[in-house]
Amino acid sequence: MFKRLSTKLLNITIASLCRTKQLEKAETAIIDGIRLGILPDVVTYNTLMTGYCRVVGFDAGYSILQRMKEAGVNPDVVTYNSLMAGANRQSSLFQCFDMLEEMLNMEIVPDLWSYNTLMHSFFRSRKPDEAYRVFQKIILQNISPCQATYNTLINGLCKNGYISNAVSLFRNLRSYGYLPEIITYNILINRLFKSGEFTSAMKLFDELRDSGYVPNAITYTTVMKYCFRRKYINKGLEFFFEMKSRGYTYDAFAYCTVVGALLKSGRIQDANKCMTNMVKNGYELDVVSYNTFINMYCKEGKLEDAYQLLDKAEKRGLDCDKYTHTILIDGLCKAGNIDGAKRHLNYMKMLGFDCLVALNCFINGLCEVGQIDYALKIFQSMDVKDSFTYSSLIQNLCRVKRFHQASKLLLSCIRAGMRILRSDQRAVVNGLNLLGLKNDAAKLAVEIQTAKLLHY
Template sequence: MISGLSTRLLNICISSFCKARNLEKAEALIMDGIRLGYLPDIVTYNTLIAAYCRFLGVDAAYSVLDKMKEAGIHPDVITYNTLITCATKKKLISRTLDLFHEMLESEIVPDAWSYNSMIHCYFKAGRSDDAYQIIQEMFSRNIAPTLATYNTIINGLCKAGDIGDALRLFRKLDVLCCPPELITYNILIDGLCKCGKVPEARRVLKELGILGYTPNAITYTTVITGCFRSGQANLGVELFSEMKHKGYNIDAFAYCTMISAFSKLGMTEEAYAYTDQMLGCGAPIDIVSYNTMMNSYCKAGDLVSAFRLLNEIEDGGQKSDEYTHTILIDGLCKIGDVDAARRHFRYMETRGLGSSIVARNCLIHGLFKAGQVDLAIKLFSEMKVKDSYTYTSVLHGLCKAKRFNVAVRLLSACLKDGVKVLRSARRAVLAGFRKESRKLKSTICLAKGLHT
């Protein structure tokens, strides 16, 4: 008789392989376990399904169900919850609905997590009425909605722009025996800020303190971001100072919010000041924070400081990413140093990061702007993957170089293949081509007149 300890040990090993993304070894271990008499259970396969969802997608994860059936193990509510959550995150709405109905047909009773996922799915699909019906179905099955359920609804309403309904539901939470927690307040404040209702967001922030809740750094940072988006930079600075005065642990994310906001407003001196504060406060700085600072330097045209940051990243043992080098390439192109941008792009390729479509787009745009049209076209032709911005940038560049015949052929290919191109690019190509055609006709008529 096989002891339960053996299966638990098998599950621990499977989980370790899955965390290390070594799914082949995890599957092989299950087979070895079966061969040795250590039989897998539902936990074994649910662990494998969760890993497949995280790293390979819902289709690969769903294929594990066949292996479960072969082993005589029936999926449970956790199995389907994992698959449904994965499908919802990937915005596979119809697949999410199919999985939910399949779960019901298999007589597996959904739990609150299942319904929360479905509510989230319906809001993503823009079907808020169906999301509300899920609540009714929960009551009919004697499953009480949790605070997570109401948080999901409030979040969905905010993202749909129904901020009034979100506020009304928020005010009813105490009556519904689900008093709001800090995460609820953060969701609502974020929704209010994104809808441009910064004064209301500030009122909710003050209400937090009155009710005895302690706002965290995320709460303040959300309102600060909203202030900058609505053009209230002074208010954003005031809130940041209040945050520091109250003794909150200001992390790199909060500083990056200030740096990014001032950079977008073109207030480079202020951005530099917060960069210095961030570097001087001893807050742990990750690559996202470095990229934000680097972006502010590049927008100010200070490439020396930007490359100094790159050296600091690499000397500190951190790994730069595609975005790091793309920022630098774009910055070099904007100051007109396309030769340095090309050299850095080649350096990026040697680091194994040369597949970045954004970096290539920036370089193509810079080459056209510098008048190096042939090099831009060569880089464009070498690209295996192109997006809408690539084609739009190339069409505008060809028009500026007055290569309208090439531009017309490329535009025709885009329209034929269903590639989306901005209207401005289409208009530029067609207007330029007509103008050149009229010039050509005038030249022909003049030539004919001279020869008569």
């Protein structure tokens, strides 16, 4: 009795240490337990394995299996479910399937969670047909699906572009004996927004509120975020205040989402009040929060304050990301401090960051101060470009009536396999027409269509 209780206590200790990512201490606890005569059991090893899979990776988790066998502890279905989950977390369908095969070879019967994980892994690997076959296998083997099974299926169908199938399955859940949970609504609302079906997502949100369920913080944050993306600022703020009135604990991300939207709409004073309120409420600032503050200072033209905040973040030990430096470079460009922006860009390169977005800001900044030839030189030196790189230069070349150069750039963008904005195409063609170069405009229109057919 004492030993059973002691092993249970050991397992609780291991679980607690693994949850806090203290794997070395977990290993020490096992060694100390063995010295005291408390032998680890299958639960001990399964818990440690899960910890290694989450913190280090699948291979580290799999190494525990050999230790189990050496200790004379037989793995069970939970062991292999943990390994399958670890493989799935690394998006390794092969390893996930391999663990299922190994389980079957050891005559361990897979359970519902084994199949749920395999189904999720197929969906992550963009193999929806195989994922659905796993679901059919669950039914054929008379294993009762759980809510998580249907949530995985709905989420996977949405991610792979089968939104209508996911909605249809959602509508039929009650006929299968399941009531949609709040998490099910959240999955579908988020996916509808991501696929651009804003109206359908909002209707489902209204349906959720009418169904007797109370939207949670995740629901409100999702709806709020996409309202802001559509520039429905007041509607997004309405949901934010509704979320507050319901007493939900909203995190720094929700605050930063609101502040970002206010900044984009030019409501700098409101953004400032919101960030001040966030600090007063005692929220711990992370990199995203610092980026939002720095962006706010840059919008206000307070670059010195922005750099002081950067220094404060680094002294706190936070690793500022590429967005932090890009915000500062953009702020310097907008303030007309091109030399300062160039120095910060070189510093960013020295730190090893991806500088594509920062370079796009720098190119646009050069064009704004009339240094378009220097901007073209930077453009030519870039190894990687995106459609925004091209678009910025095309628009600025059109602004100074260099339409022939803009047309060459437009065609090279299409031939590089990138999509162009209709506004860019219209600006170049209309510009050539305004200069009386109608033949050139017509020729360009034909070349654009030909290039699209060849490269899209």
